[in-house]
Amino acid sequence: MPENITLLTAETFPGYICSGQDRVVLVFRQRCPNCQVLMAVIDKCRASWPEFDVAGVDADESPGLLEQMAVSKVPTILVYRNGELSARRTGVMSPPELRALVASAGAPRP
Amino acid sequence: MSDSERGLIIVGGGIAGMTAAIYAARAGLDLLLLEKAACGGVANSSCTVENFPSYQAISGMELMQKIKSHVRSFGVAIEELAEVEDVDLESRLKTIATADARHAAKTLIIATGSAPNRLPIASGCDERVHYCALCDGPAYKGKDVAVVGGGNTGFDESLYLVGLGVRSVVLLECLETCGAAQAVQTRARSTGRIAVRTGCRVCAAVRENGRVRMTVEDVRTGSSGTVIVDGVFVYIGHRPNTAMLEGKLDLDPSGGIAADAFMHTSRPGVFAAGDVIAKRYRQLTTAMADGTIAALEAARYVRECA
Numbered sequence: 001m002p003e004n005i006t007l008l009t010a011e012t013f014p015g016y017i018c019s020g021q022d023r024v025v026l027v028f029r030q031r032c033p034n035c036q037v038l039m040a041v042i043d044k045c046r047a048s049w050p051e052f053d054v055a056g057v058d059a060d061e062s063p064g065l066l067e068q069m070a071v072s073k074v075p076t077i078l079v080y081r082n083g084e085l086s087a088r089r090t091g092v093m094s095p096p097e098l099r100a101l102v103a104s105a106g107a108p109r110p
Numbered sequence: 111m112s113d114s115e116r117g118l119i120i121v122g123g124g125i126a127g128m129t130a131a132i133y134a135a136r137a138g139l140d141l142l143l144l145e146k147a148a149c150g151g152v153a154n155s156s157c158t159v160e161n162f163p164s165y166q167a168i169s170g171m172e173l174m175q176k177i178k179s180h181v182r183s184f185g186v187a188i189e190e191l192a193e194v195e196d197v198d199l200e201s202r203l204k205t206i207a208t209a210d211a212r213h214a215a216k217t218l219i220i221a222t223g224s225a226p227n228r229l230p231i232a233s234g235c236d237e238r239v240h241y242c243a244l245c246d247g248p249a250y251k252g253k254d255v256a257v258v259g260g261g262n263t264g265f266d267e268s269l270y271l272v273g274l275g276v277r278s279v280v281l282l283e284c285l286e287t288c289g290a291a292q293a294v295q296t297r298a299r300s301t302g303r304i305a306v307r308t309g310c311r312v313c314a315a316v317r318e319n320g321r322v323r324m325t326v327e328d329v330r331t332g333s334s335g336t337v338i339v340d341g342v343f344v345y346i347g348h349r350p351n352t353a354m355l356e357g358k359l360d361l362d363p364s365g366g367i368a369a370d371a372f373m374h375t376s377r378p379g380v381f382a383a384g385d386v387i388a389k390r391y392r393q394l395t396t397a398m399a400d401g402t403i404a405a406l407e408a409a410r411y412v413r414e415c416a
Binding site for chain 2: 031032034035044072092094
């Protein structure tokens, strides 16, 4: 887990997604190779947009939260706008694809 | 966009590319290794590797990390998340363009590996069809799954799923016999939780009452049956990653690069190694051998061109 990703739990998740206009959440597993790649993609996006804020949900630690989010595959990126889910995508994506996903949800483009 | 010229560029950071990097660095070549995602390739997704000499059992990701560290110890420049957008193989200097830079080198080694084949049916339950047990297996603890594919990977991943606490696995193979090594087949059957069905072709998969209802055809009789599970894991081989090379290198009908015993392709100065080439056996050890030969031939090519 990269140091600069805030880890969410079932308790902190609802408050987090409502705490700002746009919130990006990565659902991951520690041993998932594709999740490691996506974390590197996030880091690369941050290099050009330091304010790009992403929080993480560890699928093994929060199975109930996964059910609530209807996530059955990792990695999955979910983008919330004003607390509502506005975009989601599963699997590895390139930095341009991640930027496009976040932009499609209305968030400022990283 | 910057131009930089090197002796060698290796495209692909799987075990073939990383092995080539070690040999090329030892040969004194100034080299760059480009990897579109993270070094390790498809081996990163292997729960357990049991056929790599020197380790009785090791996770694929751990093994790849060790090899990457070995490559780094030679000071090799590695760029990850560097997806190749274009290649020019015709000029004396070969050029590679990524989103961030343009690179040039006297010689190239293509080691772009392969990607898993998708289940060849229109599925109405994509959320329950998986290709990585390490990633998605834990969600099926106490549940029933199907594994499609009776090769080594299908059996290895079935054992991993059982080890996670999956209640039962039905392994479906469309051929009359499974291709996996006998040792792993025996171990799988001895668990009592892995049922192997050969001669079964998956025709359809739909969501039904929160589960997956698969229609399977008996290839001997043509009769259809039903398998109901909570999730499906698919391991039915790989296809070479050669889309960017169409029209630039000779490929075989399956899309693999046509390479000779010395890893020469149809273009002088362009070598290929690993799962991306047309061949029968795709193993970690065969990819390492390919990478070794490609690097030694690339070094010879650079010497002869000097």
